[in-house]
Amino acid sequence: MINFNLPPFTGNEVEYIRQAIKNNKICGDGEFTKGCNKWIEERFDIQKALLTTSCTHALEMTALLADIQPGDEVIMPSFTFVSTADAFVMRGAKIVFIDIRPDTMNINEELIEAAITNKTKAIVPVHYAGVACNMDKIMEIAQKYNLFVIEDAAQGVMSTYKGQALGTIGHFGCYSFHETKNYSMGEGGALLIKDYKYIEKAEIIREKGTDRSKFFRGQVDKYTWVDYGSSYLPSELNAAYLYAQLEEADKINEARLNIWNTYNKELKELEMSGMIQLPYIPEDCVHNAHMYYIKLKDIKQRQEFIAYMKENDVQTVFHYIPLHSAPAGKKYGVFHGEDEYTTKESERLVRLPLYYGLQQEEVEHIVRMIKEFFR
Ligand SMILES: *Cc1c(COP(=O)(O)O)cnc(C)c1O
Numbered sequence: 001m002i003n004f005n006l007p008p009f010t011g012n013e014v015e016y017i018r019q020a021i022k023n024n025k026i027c028g029d030g031e032f033t034k035g036c037n038k039w040i041e042e043r044f045d046i047q048k049a050l051l052t053t054s055c056t057h058a059l060e061m062t063a064l065l066a067d068i069q070p071g072d073e074v075i076m077p078s079f080t081f082v083s084t085a086d087a088f089v090m091r092g093a094k095i096v097f098i099d100i101r102p103d104t105m106n107i108n109e110e111l112i113e114a115a116i117t118n119k120t121k122a123i124v125p126v127h128y129a130g131v132a133c134n135m136d137k138i139m140e141i142a143q144k145y146n147l148f149v150i151e152d153a154a155q156g157v158m159s160t161y162k163g164q165a166l167g168t169i170g171h172f173g174c175y176s177f178h179e180t181k182n183y184s185m186g187e188g189g190a191l192l193i194k195d196y197k198y199i200e201k202a203e204i205i206r207e208k209g210t211d212r213s214k215f216f217r218g219q220v221d222k223y224t225w226v227d228y229g230s231s232y233l234p235s236e237l238n239a240a241y242l243y244a245q246l247e248e249a250d251k252i253n254e255a256r257l258n259i260w261n262t263y264n265k266e267l268k269e270l271e272m273s274g275m276i277q278l279p280y281i282p283e284d285c286v287h288n289a290h291m292y293y294i295k296l297k298d299i300k301q302r303q304e305f306i307a308y309m310k311e312n313d314v315q316t317v318f319h320y321i322p323l324h325s326a327p328a329g330k331k332y333g334v335f336h337g338e339d340e341y342t343t344k345e346s347e348r349l350v351r352l353p354l355y356y357g358l359q360q361e362e363v364e365h366i367v368r369m370i371k372e373f374f375r
Helices: 013-022 031-044 055-065 082-089 135-145 198-204 212-216 236-247 251-264 268-272 300-309 327-332 342-348 362-375
Strands: 046-054 073-077 093-096 120-123 148-152 170-176 189-193 292-293 333-334 349-352
Touching: 013 031, 013 236, 031 046, 031 189, 031 236, 046 055, 046 198, 055 082, 055 148, 055 189, 055 198, 073 082, 082 327, 093 327, 120 135, 135 148, 135 212, 189 198, 198 212, 236 251, 251 268, 251 292, 251 362, 268 362, 300 342, 300 349, 300 362, 327 333, 327 349, 342 349
Parallel strands: 073 093, 073 120, 093 333, 120 148, 148 170
Antiparallel strands: 046 189, 170 189, 292 349
């Protein structure tokens, strides 16, 4: 069976975990956590990066930093993972879902402005498959209405928009290092902060509402409880695993892009003959091969496709059930405007295996089976 995903492993992970243990530092903010933060800050040119226990938690931190209050409205696509909405629902926000663009599956930037009310506090663009949303337009709208832009860049680590790293364009950016993402620490993520003025508050929220970070830097004599907060600090053991991956980030990225490009080249003929649709990458975007998906005729054909591939030892998966049609989505959100593409396009989409270590022969087998299905 060719798995849909396997967690990335490059070689130094175990040694670094051993070092963390030897350093007698397995809780958070040790050398490996700091190393990961610094790597992200330097590589992506961002004021501050803080490793977190997940991307969901990084999003939760942004909801606190943006001071989201009950009744506030947050605009996002419905075609996304539940965490994008959950983080704001937990603060009592009402989620305003808007339609996606059928080409990139990203939020349709042209529909955002009409969904803004005097309760709107933030826009949350999700960079689906590591392909950027139209950030110029989104930032322009946010500036005009004085809104926060919180990038859900869970899938966008190492991708860029007009040369800028995803997650560094809005006020806050959130990365995921879950085992299904390009770079992993099992469970984990990062919060990226653009504006200097939010850094101290973010450090306090991450450390249970204490000024412990200041204490460790020698800026205060004792640390104490200064504000609300939680425990969003990952263990050094997880950070050690991630550090090994970040050191090999270019190698992982290249390997993934090779697989992505092979799929794209080999499946072109099926697209030309009108059988399927391949992903679209806008000119301003450099992507990170987070995902390879194809779009079929409809949900029925997708079901047949997934079953056929499974019979031929290939695991393929679909996602997402649009959030506005889920029970919690109905309870906590509304869909603004018409659902022209969200449901229709999500029902056609299927993801092919793509992970670091997937072999060329396996990709060829998958492509062969896809072509056979359409024959
Ligand atoms: C994976 C993912 C998340 C959640 O990431 P975790 O690190 O598992 O919390 C959030 N949003 C999107 C778009 C994702 O793909």
